[in-house]
Amino acid sequence: MSCSRSLFIALVALATGVVGTRPGExxxxxxxPGDYWVAPGMGTxxxxxxxxxxxxxxxxxxxxxxxRFEAVGPRGMRKDLRPSLQLRRPGDDGTVVFxxxxxxxxxxxxxARAYSLLxxxxxxxxLRVEGLTPALLFRERAHRTNADGxxxxxxxxKTIIQVGAEPDPATxxxxxxxxxxxxxxxxxxxxxxxxxxLPVHVLYHGRPLSGALVKLTNLGxxxxxxxxxxxxxxxxxxxxxxxxxxxxxxxxxxxxxPASFDADFQTTFSSLSFGFSRHP
Amino acid sequence: xxxxxxxxxxxCAALGLCLASxxxxxxxxGLAALVVTxxxxxxxxxxxxxxxxxxxxxxxxxxxxxAMVHSRRALxxxxxxxxxxxTGVWTGAVIALAPSNMDLLEALPLALCAWPAAWARRxxxxxxxxxxxxxxxxxxxxxxTLQFLPVTPGYLPDHTD
Numbered sequence: 402m403s404c405s406r407s408l409f410i411a412l413v414a415l416a417t418g419v420v421g422t423r424p425g426e427x428x429x430x431x432x433x434p435g436d437y438w439v440a441p442g443m444g445t446x447x448x449x450x451x452x453x454x455x456x457x458x459x460x461x462x463x464x465x466x467x468x469r470f471e472a473v474g475p476r477g478m479r480k481d482l483r484p485s486l487q488l489r490r491p492g493d494d495g496t497v498v499f500x501x502x503x504x505x506x507x508x509x510x511x512x513a514r515a516y517s518l519l520x521x522x523x524x525x526x527x528l529r530v531e532g533l534t535p536a537l538l539f540r541e542r543a544h545r546t547n548a549d550g551x552x553x554x555x556x557x558x559k560t561i562i563q564v565g566a567e568p569d570p571a572t573x574x575x576x577x578x579x580x581x582x583x584x585x586x587x588x589x590x591x592x593x594x595x596x597x598x599l600p601v602h603v604l605y606h607g608r609p610l611s612g613a614l615v616k617l618t619n620l621g622x623x624x625x626x627x628x629x630x631x632x633x634x635x636x637x638x639x640x641x642x643x644x645x646x647x648x649x650x651x652x653x654x655x656x657x658x659p660a661s662f663d664a665d666f667q668t669t670f671s672s673l674s675f676g677f678s679r680h681p
Numbered sequence: 682x683x684x685x686x687x688x689x690x691x692x693c694a695a696l697g698l699c700l701a702s703x704x705x706x707x708x709x710x711g712l713a714a715l716v717v718t719x720x721x722x723x724x725x726x727x728x729x730x731x732x733x734x735x736x737x738x739x740x741x742x743x744x745x746x747x748a749m750v751h752s753r754r755a756l757x758x759x760x761x762x763x764x765x766x767x768t769g770v771w772t773g774a775v776i777a778l779a780p781s782n783m784d785l786l787e788a789l790p791l792a793l794c795a796w797p798a799a800w801a802r803r804x805x806x807x808x809x810x811x812x813x814x815x816x817x818x819x820x821x822x823x824x825x826t827l828q829f830l831p832v833t834p835g836y837l838p839d840h841t842d
Contacts, residue, residue, distance in 0.1 A: 423713055428838065428839055428840030428841070450842050451838075451840075452841065456838040458838075458841070460841070460842075461841065461842065466842075489729055515840070515842035516831075516842075517833065517839055517840050517842075518831045518833065519832065519833055519839055520832060520833075520835075523833075523835070523839070525837065549832060552840075554840065554842075601713050669813045670840070
Protein backbone atom coordinates (compact mmCIF):
# COMPACT_ATOMS: atom_id res chain seq x y z
CA MET A 402 0.00 0.00 0.00
CA SER A 403 1.44 3.39 -0.90
CA CYS A 404 1.96 6.05 1.72
CA SER A 405 -0.54 8.38 0.08
CA ARG A 406 -3.17 5.65 0.12
CA SER A 407 -2.60 4.84 3.78
CA LEU A 408 -2.74 8.56 4.56
CA PHE A 409 -6.06 8.82 2.75
CA ILE A 410 -7.52 5.83 4.60
CA ALA A 411 -6.37 7.16 7.97
CA LEU A 412 -7.87 10.58 7.23
CA VAL A 413 -11.21 9.08 6.22
CA ALA A 414 -11.28 6.84 9.32
CA LEU A 415 -10.45 9.70 11.64
CA ALA A 416 -12.87 12.10 9.96
CA THR A 417 -15.63 9.52 10.26
CA GLY A 418 -14.89 9.22 13.95
CA VAL A 419 -14.85 12.97 14.37
CA VAL A 420 -18.29 13.58 12.85
CA GLY A 421 -19.79 10.29 13.95
CA THR A 422 -19.30 10.67 17.69
CA ARG A 423 -21.11 13.20 19.75
CA PRO A 424 -20.87 14.02 23.45
CA GLY A 425 -24.10 14.14 25.42
CA GLU A 426 -25.77 17.34 26.49
CA UNK A 427 -22.88 19.23 27.93
CA UNK A 428 -23.52 22.93 27.78
CA UNK A 429 -25.17 24.03 31.03
CA UNK A 430 -23.23 26.54 33.11
CA UNK A 431 -23.54 27.11 36.82
CA UNK A 432 -21.85 28.54 39.87
CA UNK A 433 -21.04 25.91 42.46
CA PRO A 434 -20.02 26.98 45.95
CA GLY A 435 -17.87 24.66 48.02
CA ASP A 436 -20.56 24.85 50.71
CA TYR A 437 -24.17 25.90 50.16
CA TRP A 438 -24.61 26.28 53.92
CA VAL A 439 -21.93 28.26 55.75
CA ALA A 440 -21.46 29.87 59.14
CA PRO A 441 -21.36 33.70 59.33
CA GLY A 442 -17.87 35.00 58.69
CA MET A 443 -16.73 31.76 57.11
CA GLY A 444 -15.55 31.78 53.51
CA THR A 445 -16.60 29.36 50.84
CA UNK A 446 -14.98 28.66 47.52
CA UNK A 447 -16.84 29.07 44.23
CA UNK A 448 -16.24 27.20 41.01
CA UNK A 449 -17.69 28.06 37.60
CA UNK A 450 -18.66 24.82 35.93
CA UNK A 451 -19.95 23.85 32.52
CA UNK A 452 -21.19 20.50 31.18
CA UNK A 453 -22.58 17.38 32.74
CA UNK A 454 -21.49 13.82 33.39
CA UNK A 455 -18.13 13.00 31.81
CA UNK A 456 -18.10 16.40 30.09
CA UNK A 457 -18.26 18.45 33.28
CA UNK A 458 -15.33 20.87 33.36
CA UNK A 459 -14.14 24.16 34.84
CA UNK A 460 -15.45 27.02 32.73
CA UNK A 461 -12.73 28.58 30.57
CA UNK A 462 -14.52 31.94 30.52
CA UNK A 463 -12.17 34.94 30.81
CA UNK A 464 -12.92 37.43 33.59
CA UNK A 465 -13.43 40.28 31.09
CA UNK A 466 -16.61 38.57 29.87
CA UNK A 467 -18.17 38.52 33.33
CA UNK A 468 -20.28 41.65 33.59
CA ARG A 469 -21.86 40.99 36.98
CA PHE A 470 -20.89 38.86 39.94
CA GLU A 471 -22.57 39.99 43.10
CA ALA A 472 -24.19 38.79 46.27
CA VAL A 473 -27.77 39.80 47.01
CA GLY A 474 -28.56 39.26 50.65
CA PRO A 475 -30.90 40.10 53.50
CA ARG A 476 -32.70 43.47 53.39
CA GLY A 477 -31.74 43.95 49.77
CA MET A 478 -28.00 44.10 50.54
CA ARG A 479 -25.89 43.94 47.38
CA LYS A 480 -22.13 43.43 47.19
CA ASP A 481 -19.97 43.39 44.07
CA LEU A 482 -17.90 40.21 44.23
CA ARG A 483 -15.98 40.54 40.98
CA PRO A 484 -12.77 41.36 42.89
CA SER A 485 -13.16 37.95 44.61
CA LEU A 486 -12.92 36.08 41.32
CA GLN A 487 -9.59 34.41 40.63
CA LEU A 488 -10.49 32.29 37.67
CA ARG A 489 -8.80 28.94 37.08
CA ARG A 490 -6.63 29.02 40.18
CA PRO A 491 -5.97 25.47 41.42
CA GLY A 492 -9.07 24.04 43.06
CA ASP A 493 -11.52 26.91 42.62
CA ASP A 494 -12.34 30.23 40.95
CA GLY A 495 -12.42 32.39 44.06
CA THR A 496 -13.60 32.65 47.65
CA VAL A 497 -16.56 34.57 49.00
CA VAL A 498 -17.23 35.49 52.64
CA PHE A 499 -20.59 36.42 54.19
CA UNK A 500 -20.56 38.14 57.57
CA UNK A 501 -24.32 38.63 58.15
CA UNK A 502 -26.58 35.59 58.62
CA UNK A 503 -29.37 35.10 56.11
CA UNK A 504 -30.10 33.70 52.68
CA UNK A 505 -27.94 35.01 49.84
CA UNK A 506 -28.03 34.72 46.10
CA UNK A 507 -24.81 34.80 44.14
CA UNK A 508 -25.59 36.24 40.72
CA UNK A 509 -23.32 35.94 37.70
CA UNK A 510 -23.93 37.41 34.25
CA UNK A 511 -21.73 37.38 31.18
CA UNK A 512 -21.79 39.35 27.98
CA ALA A 513 -23.20 37.68 24.85
CA ARG A 514 -19.87 37.38 23.05
CA ALA A 515 -19.56 33.62 23.32
CA TYR A 516 -19.96 32.04 19.91
CA SER A 517 -21.00 28.57 18.84
CA LEU A 518 -21.13 27.05 15.38
CA LEU A 519 -22.53 23.53 15.15
CA UNK A 520 -23.00 21.24 12.15
CA UNK A 521 -26.62 21.15 10.94
CA UNK A 522 -27.54 17.74 12.39
CA UNK A 523 -26.02 18.48 15.76
CA UNK A 524 -27.59 21.94 15.89
CA UNK A 525 -31.07 20.59 15.06
CA UNK A 526 -30.59 17.90 17.70
CA UNK A 527 -29.54 20.48 20.28
CA LEU A 528 -32.57 22.67 19.53
CA ARG A 529 -34.87 19.65 19.86
CA VAL A 530 -33.34 18.40 23.12
CA GLU A 531 -33.38 21.84 24.72
CA GLY A 532 -36.97 22.54 23.65
CA LEU A 533 -36.02 25.54 21.53
CA THR A 534 -39.02 24.95 19.29
CA PRO A 535 -39.31 28.51 17.90
CA ALA A 536 -35.78 28.24 16.52
CA LEU A 537 -36.53 24.85 14.97
CA LEU A 538 -39.67 26.23 13.34
CA PHE A 539 -37.76 29.26 12.07
CA ARG A 540 -35.15 27.03 10.45
CA GLU A 541 -37.87 24.89 8.85
CA ARG A 542 -39.71 27.93 7.50
CA ALA A 543 -36.46 29.40 6.17
CA HIS A 544 -35.47 26.01 4.66
CA ARG A 545 -32.26 26.12 6.67
CA THR A 546 -32.48 22.80 8.51
CA ASN A 547 -29.51 21.55 6.49
CA ALA A 548 -27.39 24.60 7.31
CA ASP A 549 -24.89 24.83 10.17
CA GLY A 550 -26.30 26.74 13.14
CA UNK A 551 -24.49 29.66 14.76
CA UNK A 552 -25.27 31.40 18.03
CA UNK A 553 -24.01 34.29 20.11
CA UNK A 554 -24.74 33.38 23.69
CA UNK A 555 -24.57 34.58 27.26
CA UNK A 556 -24.70 32.98 30.70
CA UNK A 557 -26.93 33.97 33.61
CA UNK A 558 -26.40 31.99 36.79
CA LYS A 559 -27.65 32.19 40.36
CA THR A 560 -26.82 30.07 43.38
CA ILE A 561 -28.47 30.09 46.79
CA ILE A 562 -26.23 30.18 49.85
CA GLN A 563 -27.55 29.95 53.38
CA VAL A 564 -25.43 31.75 55.97
CA GLY A 565 -26.23 30.47 59.44
CA ALA A 566 -28.95 27.94 60.12
CA GLU A 567 -31.85 30.36 60.59
CA PRO A 568 -34.28 30.61 57.66
CA ASP A 569 -34.58 34.12 56.29
CA PRO A 570 -38.16 35.48 56.30
CA ALA A 571 -37.15 38.28 53.89
CA THR A 572 -35.37 35.94 51.48
CA UNK A 573 -34.24 37.41 48.16
CA UNK A 574 -34.61 33.97 46.55
CA UNK A 575 -38.21 34.49 45.45
CA UNK A 576 -37.58 37.91 43.89
CA UNK A 577 -36.38 38.48 40.32
CA UNK A 578 -32.97 40.11 40.08
CA UNK A 579 -33.19 41.54 36.59
CA UNK A 580 -31.38 38.83 34.64
CA UNK A 581 -32.07 38.54 30.93
CA UNK A 582 -33.37 34.98 31.44
CA UNK A 583 -34.12 34.06 35.01
CA UNK A 584 -35.51 31.15 37.02
CA UNK A 585 -37.33 32.51 40.06
CA UNK A 586 -38.51 30.02 42.71
CA UNK A 587 -41.89 30.83 44.21
CA UNK A 588 -40.82 29.25 47.49
CA UNK A 589 -37.39 29.27 49.11
CA UNK A 590 -36.05 25.70 48.82
CA UNK A 591 -34.27 26.23 52.17
CA UNK A 592 -37.40 27.44 54.05
CA UNK A 593 -38.66 25.39 57.01
CA UNK A 594 -40.84 23.41 56.96
CA UNK A 595 -39.59 22.14 53.60
CA UNK A 596 -42.15 22.42 50.82
CA UNK A 597 -43.11 19.24 48.94
CA UNK A 598 -43.32 21.13 45.64
CA LEU A 599 -40.97 23.66 44.12
CA PRO A 600 -42.87 25.95 41.75
CA VAL A 601 -40.68 28.27 39.68
CA HIS A 602 -41.42 30.87 37.07
CA VAL A 603 -39.19 31.77 34.18
CA LEU A 604 -38.75 35.37 33.09
CA TYR A 605 -37.27 36.53 29.81
CA HIS A 606 -36.59 40.26 29.57
CA GLY A 607 -38.58 40.48 32.81
CA ARG A 608 -41.72 38.92 31.32
CA PRO A 609 -43.11 35.40 31.89
CA LEU A 610 -41.79 32.99 29.30
CA SER A 611 -44.07 30.18 28.16
CA GLY A 612 -42.97 27.08 26.27
CA ALA A 613 -39.46 26.92 27.78
CA LEU A 614 -38.03 23.59 28.88
CA VAL A 615 -36.84 23.73 32.50
CA LYS A 616 -34.66 20.89 33.78
CA LEU A 617 -33.93 19.80 37.33
CA THR A 618 -30.65 17.92 37.67
CA ASN A 619 -29.12 16.18 40.65
CA LEU A 620 -25.53 17.40 40.57
CA GLY A 621 -24.43 14.22 42.32
CA UNK A 622 -25.50 12.19 39.25
CA UNK A 623 -25.75 14.79 36.56
CA UNK A 624 -25.50 12.89 33.29
CA UNK A 625 -29.26 13.36 32.78
CA UNK A 626 -31.89 15.58 34.41
CA UNK A 627 -34.19 14.07 37.03
CA UNK A 628 -37.27 16.08 36.06
CA UNK A 629 -38.20 18.35 33.15
CA UNK A 630 -41.22 20.59 32.60
CA UNK A 631 -42.29 23.04 29.94
CA UNK A 632 -43.43 26.38 31.34
CA UNK A 633 -47.13 27.17 30.97
CA UNK A 634 -48.61 30.40 29.64
CA UNK A 635 -47.76 32.12 32.95
CA UNK A 636 -44.15 31.00 32.64
CA UNK A 637 -44.58 28.57 35.52
CA UNK A 638 -43.29 25.03 36.05
CA UNK A 639 -43.71 22.90 39.19
CA UNK A 640 -41.10 20.40 40.37
CA UNK A 641 -40.92 17.99 43.27
CA UNK A 642 -38.88 19.83 45.88
CA UNK A 643 -35.48 18.20 46.54
CA UNK A 644 -34.80 17.55 50.22
CA UNK A 645 -31.12 16.62 50.13
CA UNK A 646 -28.14 16.73 47.77
CA UNK A 647 -26.96 19.44 45.35
CA UNK A 648 -29.30 20.55 42.57
CA UNK A 649 -29.42 22.55 39.38
CA UNK A 650 -32.38 24.12 37.62
CA UNK A 651 -31.62 25.34 34.16
CA UNK A 652 -33.34 26.77 31.12
CA UNK A 653 -32.19 27.92 27.69
CA UNK A 654 -33.92 30.34 25.36
CA UNK A 655 -33.02 31.71 21.98
CA UNK A 656 -34.28 34.19 19.46
CA UNK A 657 -33.40 35.00 15.90
CA UNK A 658 -30.50 37.45 15.78
CA PRO A 659 -30.79 40.70 13.82
CA ALA A 660 -29.45 40.52 10.27
CA SER A 661 -26.44 42.65 11.26
CA PHE A 662 -25.23 39.86 13.60
CA ASP A 663 -22.61 37.31 12.64
CA ALA A 664 -24.73 34.62 14.32
CA ASP A 665 -28.15 33.18 13.37
CA PHE A 666 -29.47 33.19 16.94
CA GLN A 667 -28.97 35.00 20.25
CA THR A 668 -29.16 32.43 23.03
CA THR A 669 -29.26 32.76 26.78
CA PHE A 670 -28.38 30.02 29.26
CA SER A 671 -29.77 30.46 32.76
CA SER A 672 -29.29 28.35 35.86
CA LEU A 673 -30.13 28.24 39.54
CA SER A 674 -28.11 25.96 41.82
CA PHE A 675 -28.81 25.11 45.44
CA GLY A 676 -27.92 22.35 47.84
CA PHE A 677 -28.44 20.77 51.23
CA SER A 678 -25.43 18.54 51.53
CA ARG A 679 -23.45 20.82 53.85
CA HIS A 680 -26.33 21.55 56.22
CA PRO A 681 -24.63 22.44 59.55
CA UNK B 682 -7.47 15.16 21.53
CA UNK B 683 -7.33 18.22 23.81
CA UNK B 684 -4.44 17.43 26.12
CA UNK B 685 -4.04 14.53 28.49
CA UNK B 686 -1.88 11.52 27.69
CA UNK B 687 -2.89 10.89 24.08
CA UNK B 688 -1.05 13.67 22.16
CA UNK B 689 2.27 13.14 24.01
CA UNK B 690 1.85 9.37 23.65
CA UNK B 691 1.53 9.76 19.87
CA UNK B 692 4.52 12.11 19.92
CA CYS B 693 6.65 9.59 21.82
CA ALA B 694 5.55 6.84 19.43
CA ALA B 695 6.57 9.00 16.46
CA LEU B 696 9.97 9.57 18.07
CA GLY B 697 10.37 5.83 18.66
CA LEU B 698 9.66 5.10 15.00
CA CYS B 699 12.17 7.68 13.82
CA LEU B 700 14.89 6.56 16.29
CA ALA B 701 14.62 3.09 14.75
CA SER B 702 16.98 4.19 11.98
CA UNK B 703 19.53 5.71 14.38
CA UNK B 704 22.62 4.01 15.73
CA UNK B 705 21.79 1.95 18.85
CA UNK B 706 23.86 4.14 21.18
CA UNK B 707 22.33 7.34 19.74
CA UNK B 708 18.83 5.92 20.15
CA UNK B 709 19.56 5.07 23.79
CA UNK B 710 20.96 8.55 24.40
CA GLY B 711 17.91 10.06 22.68
CA LEU B 712 15.49 8.12 24.86
CA ALA B 713 17.37 9.19 27.98
CA ALA B 714 17.23 12.80 26.82
CA LEU B 715 13.50 12.42 26.20
CA VAL B 716 12.81 11.10 29.71
CA VAL B 717 14.90 13.78 31.45
CA THR B 718 13.58 16.70 29.37
CA UNK B 719 9.93 15.63 29.53
CA UNK B 720 10.10 15.05 33.29
CA UNK B 721 11.69 18.46 33.87
CA UNK B 722 9.23 20.38 31.67
CA UNK B 723 6.22 18.45 33.05
CA UNK B 724 6.73 19.99 36.49
CA UNK B 725 7.31 23.49 35.12
CA UNK B 726 4.49 26.07 35.48
CA UNK B 727 3.11 26.23 31.93
CA UNK B 728 0.26 28.82 31.78
CA UNK B 729 -3.12 27.34 30.76
CA UNK B 730 -3.51 30.23 28.32
CA UNK B 731 -0.71 28.66 26.24
CA UNK B 732 -2.56 25.38 25.73
CA UNK B 733 -3.40 26.01 22.06
CA UNK B 734 0.22 26.85 21.24
CA UNK B 735 1.56 23.89 23.21
CA UNK B 736 -0.78 21.46 21.46
CA UNK B 737 0.14 22.93 18.10
CA UNK B 738 3.82 22.40 18.92
CA UNK B 739 3.05 18.82 19.90
CA UNK B 740 1.19 18.07 16.66
CA UNK B 741 3.90 19.78 14.57
CA UNK B 742 6.57 17.69 16.30
CA UNK B 743 4.64 14.50 15.57
CA UNK B 744 4.61 15.47 11.90
CA UNK B 745 8.38 16.17 11.91
CA UNK B 746 9.25 12.94 13.75
CA UNK B 747 6.98 10.81 11.57
CA ALA B 748 8.22 12.49 8.38
CA MET B 749 11.79 11.45 9.31
CA VAL B 750 10.68 7.80 9.07
CA HIS B 751 10.19 8.34 5.34
CA SER B 752 13.77 9.55 4.90
CA ARG B 753 16.04 7.15 2.95
CA ARG B 754 19.04 8.05 5.12
CA ALA B 755 19.64 6.78 8.65
CA LEU B 756 19.22 9.30 11.45
CA UNK B 757 22.59 10.70 12.55
CA UNK B 758 23.51 11.13 16.21
CA UNK B 759 22.99 14.90 16.37
CA UNK B 760 19.60 14.74 14.66
CA UNK B 761 18.51 11.91 16.99
CA UNK B 762 19.43 13.98 20.05
CA UNK B 763 17.78 17.14 18.68
CA UNK B 764 14.54 15.35 17.88
CA UNK B 765 14.55 13.68 21.30
CA UNK B 766 15.06 16.97 23.12
CA UNK B 767 12.32 18.62 21.06
CA THR B 768 9.98 15.71 21.79
CA GLY B 769 10.81 15.94 25.48
CA VAL B 770 9.96 19.64 25.59
CA TRP B 771 6.55 19.27 23.94
CA THR B 772 5.70 16.07 25.78
CA GLY B 773 6.48 17.72 29.09
CA ALA B 774 4.59 20.89 28.18
CA VAL B 775 1.38 19.01 27.29
CA ILE B 776 1.67 16.94 30.47
CA ALA B 777 2.20 20.12 32.51
CA LEU B 778 -1.20 21.31 31.27
CA ALA B 779 -2.88 17.93 31.95
CA PRO B 780 -4.82 17.31 35.17
CA SER B 781 -2.21 14.81 36.35
CA ASN B 782 1.54 14.56 35.80
CA MET B 783 1.11 10.79 36.00
CA ASP B 784 -0.03 10.93 32.36
CA LEU B 785 3.70 11.07 31.62
CA LEU B 786 3.95 7.41 32.65
CA GLU B 787 1.40 6.53 29.98
CA ALA B 788 3.09 8.56 27.25
CA LEU B 789 6.82 7.88 27.64
CA PRO B 790 6.74 4.06 27.25
CA LEU B 791 5.46 4.51 23.68
CA ALA B 792 8.97 5.68 22.73
CA LEU B 793 10.19 2.15 23.43
CA CYS B 794 8.65 1.14 20.12
CA ALA B 795 12.09 2.16 18.77
CA TRP B 796 13.33 -1.39 19.46
CA PRO B 797 10.65 -3.39 17.62
CA ALA B 798 10.75 -0.74 14.90
CA ALA B 799 14.53 -1.17 14.52
CA TRP B 800 14.02 -4.93 14.37
CA ALA B 801 11.39 -4.55 11.62
CA ARG B 802 13.70 -2.21 9.74
CA ARG B 803 16.59 -4.67 9.89
CA UNK B 804 14.29 -7.35 8.46
CA UNK B 805 13.48 -5.08 5.50
CA UNK B 806 9.94 -4.31 6.75
CA UNK B 807 10.33 -0.53 6.65
CA UNK B 808 7.00 -0.25 4.89
CA UNK B 809 5.26 -1.12 8.16
CA UNK B 810 6.97 1.80 9.88
CA UNK B 811 6.11 4.10 6.99
CA UNK B 812 2.44 3.17 7.16
CA UNK B 813 2.38 3.82 10.91
CA UNK B 814 4.24 7.11 10.41
CA UNK B 815 1.76 8.16 7.72
CA UNK B 816 -1.12 7.42 10.07
CA UNK B 817 0.52 9.56 12.77
CA UNK B 818 1.00 12.40 10.29
CA UNK B 819 -2.66 12.17 9.26
CA UNK B 820 -3.84 12.28 12.86
CA UNK B 821 -1.56 15.21 13.70
CA UNK B 822 -2.55 17.21 10.61
CA UNK B 823 -6.25 16.68 11.31
CA UNK B 824 -5.96 17.45 15.03
CA UNK B 825 -3.90 20.59 14.38
CA THR B 826 -6.35 21.75 11.70
CA LEU B 827 -9.41 21.20 13.89
CA GLN B 828 -8.02 23.71 16.38
CA PHE B 829 -8.57 26.44 13.84
CA LEU B 830 -11.98 25.41 12.51
CA PRO B 831 -14.86 27.58 13.75
CA VAL B 832 -17.25 24.62 13.87
CA THR B 833 -17.30 22.54 17.06
CA PRO B 834 -15.86 19.09 16.24
CA GLY B 835 -18.09 16.12 16.99
CA TYR B 836 -15.88 14.76 19.76
CA LEU B 837 -15.92 18.00 21.76
CA PRO B 838 -18.74 19.30 23.97
CA ASP B 839 -20.49 22.40 22.64
CA HIS B 840 -21.19 25.77 24.30
CA THR B 841 -18.33 25.59 26.77
CA ASP B 842 -17.51 29.34 26.91
